[in-house]
Amino acid sequence: MKRSVFRNRALPYVLVLPQIAVTVVFFFWPAFESLRLSLFRTSPFGDKTSFVGLENFRKLLTTPEYYQSIANTFVFASGVTAIGLGVGLFVAALATQKIRGLAAYRTAVLWPYGIAPPIAGIIFLFIFHPSYGVLPYWLGFVTSYDFNWLLKGWVAMALVILATAWTHVGYNIAFFLAGLLAIPTSVLEAASVDGAGAIRRFRSIIFPLLSPITFYLLVVNLIFSFFGSFGVIHAVTQGGPGGATEIMVFKVYKDGFIGLNLGSSAAQSVLLMILVITLTALQFRFVEKRVTYS
Amino acid sequence: MSGGGTVAAPARVAALPRVLEAPRRRAFDWGRVVVHALLLICVAVIAFPLYYAFVISTQTVQEVVARPPILRPSVHLLANYAEAWGRSHMPRLLWNSAIVAVVSALGKIAISMLSAFAIVYFNFRGKAIAFWMIFITLMLPVEVRIMSTYEVIGSLGWLDSYSGLTVPLMASATATFLFRQFYMTVPNELVEAAQLDGVGPLRFLWAFLLPLSWANIAALFVVLFIFGWNQYLWPLMITNSEAMRVVVIGLQDLIPRTGTHVPEWNVMMAAAMMALLPPVAVILVMQRWFVKGLIETEK
Known part of the structure; x- marks a missing residue:
């Protein structure tokens, strides 16, 4: 569509300047710095740097700890995503019954989105607390297994996954509900007239129509849990016990800020950048598609 | 249950004149009860961590560490909030x-x-x-x-x-x-x-x-x-x-x-x-x- 425009030589540049300035100074410059640093070795005091080519990457990809952090990241991300999408779809399926009070239910599940994952982590830390928490107490009736997250890596992982998923479940539900409301009622009514039961309606009509949203949420949840997960790890487990919850983003911080191994930290940043670029590209391919369909 | 259904029905029929569903109204109502129950369970599970955190914030240390855990609010809300306000x-x-x-x-x-x-x-x-x-x-x-x-x-x-x-x-x-x-x-x-x-x-x-x-x-x-x-x-x-x-x-x-x-x-x-x-x-x-x-x- 052709739009009428204003004619002014300098004004548009003045208008985009603040945005571009912040972008260049705080996004582009640091990103290039990371790229550059990843090719250098810096002494721990930061006084000497020497060019080492791809040595930082080679070292990284030969240490088992790095592969461990990749594995942890994928366990964490798939846990958070599976719970988010699972609960989201479940509630969406229930909501197709067109019952009253749907907006009230939406409110009742949406508010945890306002809770910062690190705070959610602290609450779950107490729920999982080996001596005072309610969860080990209840589980004690069923099994004598010791659910101590300080000793068992998988319990610590379950703790951070549940805390993160808790804050994000409402987001998924909100999107599924918005998608459901976009499905024309006439389609669903036609199906009921044809005698399709609730489960069949969901499986053969609603789920296919929701699948673009499901795919979109899949990517968004993955991005969120790859990159938004630092706080909960830092506040609650610090990567422990024994590196069981050390995810990639936490390792970048730990190796850079605490270990002062700038080259390795920068190399890890570059690998993460490649990951996020891939995921964002996927996300936008989908958005383009949705725009053309509607 | 059937009483509740009859009361609610006229309003719904007025809002959505779907005559075809009338013969199946009874079964449909049971479906709704189940759906509401499942949704309420979801809401309760999602609300529990915050409820629990709130309950803990109203207890004394003795109540916090008590076994079995006490899951109802106590009366020390003001004291705890004042303490947290001043300490950090x-x-x-x-x-x-x-x-x-x-x-x-x-x-x-x-x-x-x-x-x-x-x-x-x-x-x-x-x-x-x-x-x-x-x-x-x-x-x-x-x-x-x-x-x-x-x-x-x-x-x-x-x-x-x-x-x-x-x-x-x-x-x-x-x-x-x-x-x-x-x-x-x-x-x-x-x-x-x-x-x-x-x-x-x-x-x-x-x-x-x-x-x-x-x-x-x-x-x-x-x-x-x-x-x-x-x-x-x-x-x-x-x-x-x-x-x-x-x-x-x-x-x-x-x-x-x-x-x-x-x-x-x-x-x-x-x-x-x-x-x-x-x-x-x-x-x-x-x-x-x-x-x-x-x-x-x-x-």
């Missing part, structure tokens, strides 16, 4: 969080409005480049540029300052896209009429577009406020002094680590409730805007 510089922490959330949200909205306005209502050299530069910021979250951004802030002398806490958060591709999308739905006739009347671009933005944008601004503000309030990695990196900490980070000092501390989880939870209340209240009070903001910023 809570007023200062909350103030800092509020500044970060409000200033970064308003800043984002302002600079995104301006750049979207330039992109939609002007033709200029480098427009495509500007657009792509803004787009690429989506792919560079702070997590992938941790160390070098820290150095940049250091060389600007912005460590431990409100500028350092807020300005770098202000670039936002999503907000720019939202305004761009919205401006493109504004009818062309409006800008043509304005130009005929000799209205300049800045006045057009101020007097025509801004009043039309309030719904979008409110929606964005809610989402960005929550985003800003819940920032973690960024403030952790660039603030060192107690006075500049935000609340999400300051809470950590109160976590009773196993073995070494008195298990004052009641004070911890009181502080956690204070830290999570502002963003949760914003969602509940401005729910309509929040949902709009969530859904639309992702387009």
Whole structure:
């Protein structure tokens, strides 16, 4: 569509300047710095740097700890995503019954989105607390297994996954509900007239129509849990016990800020950048598609 | 149950005249009961952690560590909240969080409005480049540029300052896209009429577009406020002094680590409730805007 425009030589540049300035100074410059640093070795005091080519990457990809952090990241991300999408779809399926009070239910599940994952982590830390928490107490009736997250890596992982998923479940539900409301009622009514039961309606009509949203949420949840997960790890487990919850983003911080191994930290940043670029590209391919369909 | 169904039925039939469903009404009602029950279970499971945190924040330490766990509120709410308020510089922490959330949200909205306005209502050299530069910021979250951004802030002398806490958060591709999308739905006739009347671009933005944008601004503000309030990695990196900490980070000092501390989880939870209340209240009070903001910023 052709739009009428204003004619002014300098004004548009003045208008985009603040945005571009912040972008260049705080996004582009640091990103290039990371790229550059990843090719250098810096002494721990930061006084000497020497060019080492791809040595930082080679070292990284030969240490088992790095592969461990990749594995942890994928366990964490798939846990958070599976719970988010699972609960989201479940509630969406229930909501197709067109019952009253749907907006009230939406409110009742949406508010945890306002809770910062690190705070959610602290609450779950107490729920999982080996001596005072309610969860080990209840589980004690069923099994004598010791659910101590300080000793068992998988319990610590379950703790951070549940805390993160808790804050994000409402987001998924909100999107599924918005998608459901976009499905024309006439389609669903036609199906009921044809005698399709609730489960069949969901499986053969609603789920296919929701699948673009499901795919979109899949990517968004993955991005969120790859990159938004630092706080909960830092506040609650610090990567422990024994590196069981050390995810990639936490390792970048730990190796850079605490270990002062700038080259390795920068190399890890570059690998993460490649990951996020891939995921964002996927996300936008989908958005383009949705725009053309509607 | 059948009594409830008969009472509710006339209203529903009036609202949705679907005669075909009438013969199956009885079975349908049972379905609804099951659906409501399942939804209520979901709501209860989701609400439980916050309820539990609240309950703990009203108990004494003895009640907190009691076995079996006590799951109903006690009467020490005020004492615990007063203790948490005094012990962790809570007023200062909350103030800092509020500044970060409000200033970064308003800043984002302002600079995104301006750049979207330039992109939609002007033709200029480098427009495509500007657009792509803004787009690429989506792919560079702070997590992938941790160390070098820290150095940049250091060389600007912005460590431990409100500028350092807020300005770098202000670039936002999503907000720019939202305004761009919205401006493109504004009818062309409006800008043509304005130009005929000799209205300049800045006045057009101020007097025509801004009043039309309030719904979008409110929606964005809610989402960005929550985003800003819940920032973690960024403030952790660039603030060192107690006075500049935000609340999400300051809470950590109160976590009773196993073995070494008195298990004052009641004070911890009181502080956690204070830290999570502002963003949760914003969602509940401005729910309509929040949902709009969530859904639309992702387009």
